[in-house]
Amino acid sequence: MTILVITGTGTGVGKTVVAAAVAALAVDAGQRVAVLKPAQTGAGQGDPGDLDEVRRLAGGGVTLLELARFPEPLAPDTAARRAGKAPITPSEVAAAARELAAEHDLVLMEGAGGLLVRLDGRGGTLADVAALLGAPVLVVAAAGLGTLNHTALTVEALRSRDLCCAGIVIGCWPAEPDLADRCNLIDLPEVTGVPLLGAMPEGAGALAAAGFHAAARRGLAVELRGGG
Ligand SMILES: Nc1ncnc2c1ncn2[C@@H]1O[C@H](COP(=O)(O)OP(=O)(O)OP(=O)(O)O)[C@@H](O)[C@H]1O
Ligand SMILES: [Mg+2]
Numbered sequence: 001m002t003i004l005v006i007t008g009t010g011t012g013v014g015k016t017v018v019a020a021a022v023a024a025l026a027v028d029a030g031q032r033v034a035v036l037k038p039a040q041t042g043a044g045q046g047d048p049g050d051l052d053e054v055r056r057l058a059g060g061g062v063t064l065l066e067l068a069r070f071p072e073p074l075a076p077d078t079a080a081r082r083a084g085k086a087p088i089t090p091s092e093v094a095a096a097a098r099e100l101a102a103e104h105d106l107v108l109m110e111g112a113g114g115l116l117v118r119l120d121g122r123g124g125t126l127a128d129v130a131a132l133l134g135a136p137v138l139v140v141a142a143a144g145l146g147t148l149n150h151t152a153l154t155v156e157a158l159r160s161r162d163l164c165c166a167g168i169v170i171g172c173w174p175a176e177p178d179l180a181d182r183c184n185l186i187d188l189p190e191v192t193g194v195p196l197l198g199a200m201p202e203g204a205g206a207l208a209a210a211g212f213h214a215a216a217r218r219g220l221a222v223e224l225r226g227g228g
Contacts, residue, residue, distance in 0.1 A: 014171015
């Protein structure tokens with residue numbers, strides 16, 4: 001079994017879409033897949049969360065587990081504190097991931113926001129969860145200007161903690177990439193020293209499951225060319 005932690009250079013960069021894409025490919029390959037969301041913020045009881053997106057995109061056949069939910073769209077520790085609820089700790093998240101890993105071939109874990117967003121009031125982060133598990137971390141990045149710096153900072157933070165960076169995926173690759181987007185394809189791996197493993201095509205996040213599986217195959221196996 002494999003546990004893969006999925007983080008991003010920030011919020012809204014496509015982590016959920018990429019988690020669903022990796023899950024879709026693994027399901028298609030016959031694997032037993034689970035997606036774990038340690039803390040869903042910005043959603044009250046009964047509201048749709050990221051795991052509902054994963055179900056919609058990847059389809060059935062994926063085990064989904066959300067450990068904590070806080071209604072305000074804030075970092076998990078802040079949202080927990082303001083809700084008067086106990087936060088989720090890295091060791092609780094790691095224990096849940098290990099339990100899922102006992103029954104699945106692949107466990108994907110989507111953090112909230114970026115790598116160093118706090119989960120609990122003691123400074124515990126998704127990086128701590130990855131360290132507890134010894135799990136590789138996939139970094140989802142945006143396309144365009146500004147992404148080189150954010151991605152390099154995330155990769156550097158992984159390196160400084162001796163965490164393995166599995167690679168970078170661009171969450172939403174524009175249908176009509178501009179010069180900055182195209183240069184990302186060369187510069188992201190060069191600046192970070194980490195492979196660029198794919199780019200999910202713009203529009204993939206709006207597809208139904210059948211179309212999404214095909215988009216995931218294209219997005220994560222695409223031969224990336226760029227520059228110029
Ligand atoms: N390839 C894509 N095609 C279409 N829409 C996309 C794509 N990637 C991301 N989006 C859209 O952009 C928004 C943000 O994407 P997503 O929810 O995956 O980001 P996230 O990093 O998981 O955000 P959060 O930090 O809130 O969990 C969503 O509305 C999603 O549907
Ligand atoms: Mg998400």
